[in-house]
Amino acid sequence: MTLPTKAKVVIVGGGIHGLSTAWKLSETYKNPNDIIVLEKKDTAAGASGIACGVVRNNYFQPAMRELMAHSVGVWESDAKSFKYNPVGYMQISPEVMHEDVSSIYEQQKAIGYESVFVEGEKDCLKYMKSIFNDWQAKGITSVLHEKKGGYAFNKDSIKALESKANSNGVNVHKGIKVTGFKRGSNSNAITGVVTNQGTIDCDQVVIGAGPWVRDFWNMLELPKTTDVKSKDGKIHKVDMWKYWFLQEGVLGVEANYLKTNDNKLPPVIHVDTDAPLYSDKSGKLITDKLWGIYYKPDIDGLGVQGGTSPYIVNEHFDKVKVDPYGIESPDYQTTDTFSEMWCSALAHCQKRFEGKSNLYRKGPSGGLGCLTPDSFPIFDRFCENVYMIADANHGYKMIGVGHLVAQEILGKESELLKPFRFNRYANGELHPTSNSPFPWS
C-alpha cells in the first residue's frame, strides 16, 4: 500500500482510539485517503492488544460514568464482531468504600444504568453465595452488581474496528513510524506528519498512542509540567505524565473453572478489601492494608485472568523505556510477589482457588500505562489541529470515545468529552477522587 503524500485527517495509532475514530470519521469522509491511520507495528500491538478487556461503569467520577455508559452502548451495538461478553461487573467493597460506592449506585440509577446494590455484611455474603456457593471473602459490606458491562476479547475487538474502518475505505498503514510534525510558517498548526517513509500533508491530526503519548507530547514541544490548581486555590507544578505498571496474570485452571452456581459465565469480579491477606502458600501475612483484585475467565481459555493494583514506575517519564512493549519488555514484567498476592487473594475470595497458586502461568505479563496529572483522561486539541486522546490507561472500555472525537472534528462539541479538557488543571476543575486502592476508580 503506497503511503499518500496528502490526507484530510491523519490518525496515529492502531489501537482502540485510533481505529474507533477512523471508523466513525469514515462515515463522513468517504474519499480515498481522506483518512489514513499510521501504525508503527500492527493494529492491537499496543495496550489495547494486551488489555484484560474489562468493560465497566463503576467510576466514582460522574463524567467518567456518563462516558462509560455511552461506550457500553457502542460495545452492545455489535457485540458479536467485538467479541463482547455482556456478563456484567461486580464491585465488592469494604466499609471504607461503602459511601463512595453507594453514591455510584444512586447516580447509575439517575442515568438509567442498571445495577443492584446490596448493603451489610450478612446480605452481601448471601448475595455472593447465591452466585458462587464457595464465596468466602470477609468484611465485605457493599456489593454493586452492574448488569451491563463485562469483558471483550482484546485483539479481536481491535481487528473488528480495523475491518469496520477498512470497509468504509480507510487504509491502515502498518510499519510506518511517526517521527515528527511539520508546522506552518505563521501559525502553531501542524501542516504535515513526518514519518520514517515520508511526510503526509494534512488538515487534522488525531493521536491515539496509548503509552506512547509522551513521545507525541514531546514531538509537539508541549510543556513537561503543568499547573494544577487544588481545592484550596494553591497552584502545584506537576509532571505532565507518569508511568504505572499494570500487574496482570493467568491462573492455569481449566477453562470452565469459574462458572456461577447455575453453570453460567460469571460477571467480572472486582474485590477491594481491608481484611488481612495471608499467603495461600506459606500462610504468612501479605498485607493488612487496603488491597484489591479483579478476575474473569481468560479469553484464550487458559484459566482465570486478572490483576491487582498497578505500581508507579519511579522514573521521570522521559526516562521510561516503553519499547519493546508488553510481553516483549525486558524491563517491565510481573514478578513472583504479584503472583503470590493475586493467587492468595483469589483463594481469600473463593474456596475453589485454595491451594491452586502452583497453577499460576509463569511468563511475561502486564504492561505499562501512561497516566495524566490527575490520572483521568485528556481529550483535547493542541497546536490548533491536533486532537489528543490521552486516556490515562482507562481506555480499552472506551470504545465510544473515538465516535465523540470524530463528532468534535466534524464541528459538534461533545458534552461527554468536555469535562476532560486540558485546562481543567489550571482552572482547578478536577474530578472527585475516591477511596479505592486503584488510581483509576
Ligand SMILES: Cc1cc2nc3c(=O)[nH]c(=O)nc-3n(C[C@H](O)[C@H](O)[C@H](O)COP(=O)(O)OP(=O)(O)OC[C@H]3O[C@@H](n4cnc5c(N)ncnc54)[C@H](O)[C@@H]3O)c2cc1C
Ligand atoms: C496490562 C493492561 C491491562 C489493561 N486492561 C484494561 C481493561 O481491562 N479495561 C480497560 O478499559 N482498559 C485496560 N487497559 C488500558 C487500555 O489498554 C488502554 O487505555 C487503551 O488500550 C489505550 O488505547 P490506545 O488506542 O490509546 O493505545 P494503544 O492500544 O496502545 O495503541 C497505540 C498504538 O500506537 C502505535 N504507535 C506508538 N508510537 C507510534 C509512532 N511513533 N508511530 C506510529 N504508531 C505508533 C503503537 O504501536 C500502538 O499500536 C489495560 C492496560 C494494560 C497495559
